[in-house]
Amino acid sequence: MNIRELLTQKAQAAMIAAGLPEDTNPALTPSKRAGFGDYQINGAMGAAKKLKTNPRELAQKLVDNLELDGIASEIEIAGPGFINIHLNQDWLADALSTAREDARLGVSVRKNPQTVVVDYSAPNLAKEMHVGHLRSSIIGDAVVRALEFRGDKVIRQNHIGDWGTQFGMLLAHLSDQLAANEIAETALSDLEEFYRAAKKRFDDEEGFADRARDYVVKLQGGDEQCLALWQRFIDISLKHCEEVYEKLNVTLKREDVMGESGYNDDLANVVRELQEQGLAVEDQGAQVVFLEEMKNKEGEPMAVIIQKSGGGYLYSTTDLAAMRYRSFKLDADRIIIFTDNRQSLHFNQIQIVGRQAGFIREETTYEHCPFGMMLGSDGKPFKTRTGGTIKLAELLEEAVERAEKLMSERESDLSESEMKEIARKVGIGAVKFADLSKNRTSDYTFNWDHMLSFDGATAPYLQYAYTRVQSIFRKAGVDAATLTDNIKLEAEQEKALALKLLQFEEVVDQVIADAYPHFLCAYLFELASQYMSFYEACPVLKEGVEPALKNSRLMLCDLVGRTLKLGLDLLGIEVTQQM
């Protein structure tokens, strides 16, 4: 159940009943301060302004028409025209009981599911995945999971970089290695090293550059042997990526791959059709679309090159082909693309060109969701001490090692293998949560000590809250599924927890609407934090707690545990029974 949506509908109905225009925004939000109820309607003031009437009187009229019998225990008008809604505790308790019986915790499946194409991760297969791919991979994956959970049809698209001139030199080098009896897997075990070696030969070795260019031509010409060699390279490189996805708990699979090469056959069509429509014209030998919507420095239309003067295609061509494929072939209602924000201009241009050319259905939204860079603690792009790029696989290994080290410093009766498994979940979770919990649009400062300190808003804190729930049930020897009593909300901590639990759905919806996983992170931290307060203030299994109260509290614990698990799962973070 989405309380916010429910109350918004009620408020809207009241506004219409009070004679306000149908499009009046009730501006209903969760109350920002204790004492102002649970939700507040702020729309009366805005509406009064438009109609030039007294806001308090209008608010009163609205309240008179507001039907919240059973839902609200008190509705009051405050200040210049705020309407504060206090929810009925019994209603909340009932809603919780209902939610508890549902595997989805009362989160409904969308009535009108959409088809959503999500383009994320998109590593360049010429090289190994590095930290630059982390954000796209995990932010995209979190959004994908949330969309699927709400019932949308999600089509993942891993737009890998598997095409382009650099593959000429890589294939030429690989061909030589194989000729020298090297095994492809071994030769490509370290892609960075392989790339460096190929690049060095390209720069230094006589004749090699020509051979590399020859390979590009053969590849693009569809030469079978060359394609087979290319496929071999792609397979091995992709396997490296899949190992990282596995470690990262990212859901991308082989069948989600739709790389640049997949659009190869359509690129000439894209250019031709743009020419036929008069959108693309020749300029300095290249095929260019001029955008009246965007002026450059001299006030002239900005140019988007869609075909190089030598006849080659660019990523703008590929992205246009991809747009058309996604909108028409995949029938997307939404196209969501996660890339770093340096590409914002590019995707703006693509959308303008694509819409003019009819490469995207009018109903399809085209949402470029940019994210900022990962910075080191010095505020500069996150690099190794020597200034090199940090391999993603190594970063993840370090996270697990650091978590292991921190765990070994504590007293514990866990076995070695249990510790290792927990360290893996904690280390990976820490890296992901630290990233996901920040607004994706701004740059983000990477800091090992912060994310693994185990203090504050971190994955380990949430995972620990989960283990506390599990621990209670272990100790109680009770199967949560067998609990049947009514939930009673008496202590402040219980009431706060109840409301928070029931806000899960609206948070998931927020994540989906704006592709912002940090809303869910903030929510889960607040939930865990409120559970910790509850845990301290409200004894469950201790002596003197009446059976009915004990059961009620156990049910709250159960709901917290399941909500944490589900929420973390939507973020791609694992939980553990013990820590």
Added chain:
RNA sequence: GCGCCCGUAGCUCAGCUGGAUAGAGCAACGGCCUUCUAAGCCGUGGGUCGUAGGUUCGAGUCCUACCGGGCGCGCCA
């Protein structure tokens, strides 16, 4: 030069369609373990929201100018 993003507590960050006294976490300081895992809880201090104007009942949020930082701007992606 033009465009996009950013500037909020010492640090890392929230702040949703403009709303009530700008919030968290870390760090600092003070309490709380014979009691469900102290990887925790409770409390205290800390802010001219980059600057200056403007719009209005109301601005961190919208508009304008400026300052500071990042990124981008025809044949890489």
